[in-house]
Amino acid sequence: MKRWRVTQGKVWVFLLALLGLAVMINGQAPQRSLAAGPRTFYVANNGSDSHDGLSADQPWQSLEKVAATKFQPGDRILFDANSVWNGQLILDGAKNGDGTSTAPITIGSYNQGGTGKKAIINGLGTTANKNPYHERKLSNLNLMTGTVELWNANHWTISDLEVTNTAGDGNRQGMRIGILVASDIQTAYPSGNDAAAVQQKLAIFKASHRTGITITNNNVHNVDGAYQSDLIPDQTGKLVAAGKNSGGIVIVGNTDATATHNVITDVANEGLRNDANASVLPGGWDQYSFQASAKTIFRHNYIRNSAGDGIVISSSENGTAEYNTVQAANSMPNSKNAAGASKNFAGLWFMGGEYNLAQYNEVFDIPNHYLDGAAFDFDGFASKGVYQYNYSHDNSGGFTLFMGDHQTDNVFRYNLSVNDVKDVPSPALNHLIFVVSGKADGIDGFPLFNNNTFIVGKAVKNLMISNNGQTGIRFVNNLVYAPSGNVPRFVVNQNGTKRPVFTEGRLDHNLFYPQALMDESHAGTVDVSGNIFADPQLVDAGAKPSGLIQQADGTFDRTGLAAFVPQAKSPAANAGVNVDELTPAAVKEKFPISQDFAGKLINFQHPTIGAFEAAEAVPVVQKDDLKTLIDRALDTKKTDRYSLASVAKKQAFDQALQEAQWILADSQANQSAVDQAEKALQAAFDQLDGHQAAETSSASQEVPSVQKTDDDKKSKQDREDQSLPQAGDLIFKSLPIIGGVILMSVVIGGLYFKHVREK
Structure with missing residues (x-):
């Protein structure tokens, strides 16, 4: 009988046949599919728009190619971090597609290496023109122009880009922006501001809602946008005020957006904000009534040297600003801008929205100020919001302001101001707090201001400016300390010519030191019980911590604020009052609180005055007896x-x-x-x-000897036993050898029987 012999060549034939069968089963050899998603597209300077862009060795080349492509959920568009583009990237949801909540469309970089290098897009001083992507129904959008623009889109992420927008000539000719995200209305607003027209506008505005936009880990810098009152030509040639429409990252319209871990430096006018102008709202400011549905989250961002505001959340519900650093906002030269208008910029503030929260932010080194140029601000139509656990220091314009009509039911608590207010040329009055609430709001126009700590610097001339006839005050459990001995007035009017008198509300259970800080600024109808006039005994009131937010992980280093904690025997300890009845019910439900600024549990019945609960008393520990016993033991x-x-x-x-x-x-x-x-x-x-x-010892000298002999014998026997192999050990150690012999026997036996059969 003829037998088939296995050779090396036959083995290769068999393997090739299997490979061919696999290809047949799959229908064809593997290849890239343009239709199968999600996809990753690559873009590089050395690419070509004739490529499919689906691999790093076949990338696209131009921004125009990206802008002309319809993408699908989950797609990624990655730009080469070693490449630079000059021009604009303008995208639109209708033309370029929408992502989904689980599969957003993402713009990013590749070839980033270990340093996180980013692809660069330079706008080179963009200008608005009459192309279809600037013919907008919201009038102020027509002039806004960015290096990267995303219009009317849902579920997009813009990440890992370095973006600039400067012509290099220092000329602020337009509403230039680094990254612009905008939602336009689809139907023009009807004319008029009567009740029916406002309701129609509101319905149109809500219908323009877009969601799922994320802007993260970008570096936006050198944006030469127009200052607020700079005059720029509109599309008819008419000169109009630029407003607060230009800047680093700007989000406009009814858009839910999250901006995280961005670095924004040297930009004009704004750093990071949403809804850049009130004209996007139906009926304007006074008819807005908190009905926008945009939700905004600004987290872990660093803003430095913005000509105007640092961070603004406007017309947003449930907005959050946390773990952000704002340095040197309001850096526009001189006390007035080029058009001669006064500046009104702040570090981080809210306007026209409900249930907004700011916490764990640090704002410092604002170089200029005017009447309302402070670190923080509750502005017009901001309601039911909270500032807590924020740190302001070395800001020329002071600590905070409450401004405009109908900013009600707000709470400002457990914040820290250190050495705010600079004595620089300005029409301002060197104040820490500016109150310009609406006359009709009464005491409700003054937020509950509780458990804050002020370290009053030498340049402060007035603790507070009160304007518009404000008569009510709610100022409880606050620690106001001037370690330099400076004694500013408690309150003056905006012109500095009159000292208003508060006639209703609470000005109680505060610590003022020196006592003259609380002057005769109130009538007998104001509760001033429980105030203390003594040194608060802080750990170190002269400390100057800075840069407390760690950029690597975004955490807030609260240990740096330990210097401002009252010591255990401080008169502020447990001297405060429970403010539960003063806190608006909506705030208590939405923003419950349990800790002070340092993370220590609050003693609500007897809280410490200021932003920090006092240190625990250290009991006297008696160690004399232990010391005596240790000395005796050593002897x-x-x-x-x-x-x-x-x-x-x-x-x-x-x-x-x-x-x-x-x-x-x-x-x-x-x-x-x-x-x-x-x-x-x-x-x-x-x-x-x-x-x-x-x-x-004399009676037992031989016992140890005998015992030692027995021990020696036992030890010798143990050593002999250990030197002899045990039966179990022999078997275990021989297993590999036995296994090898059995295996060889099976192989040799198999070969032998095969030989016998063949013969």
């Missing part, structure tokens, strides 16, 4: 009682002595630990048996 180690003791007893004694010495040296040890260490050392001391050995 005992030199005697026969220790040297002749058994090894186990000496080891226990040494261990107890060492632990006792540690407790003695530990400044944080409590009385319980001291007592326990003393008890353990005394017990070890009592167990030392060296004195018994010394007394019976």
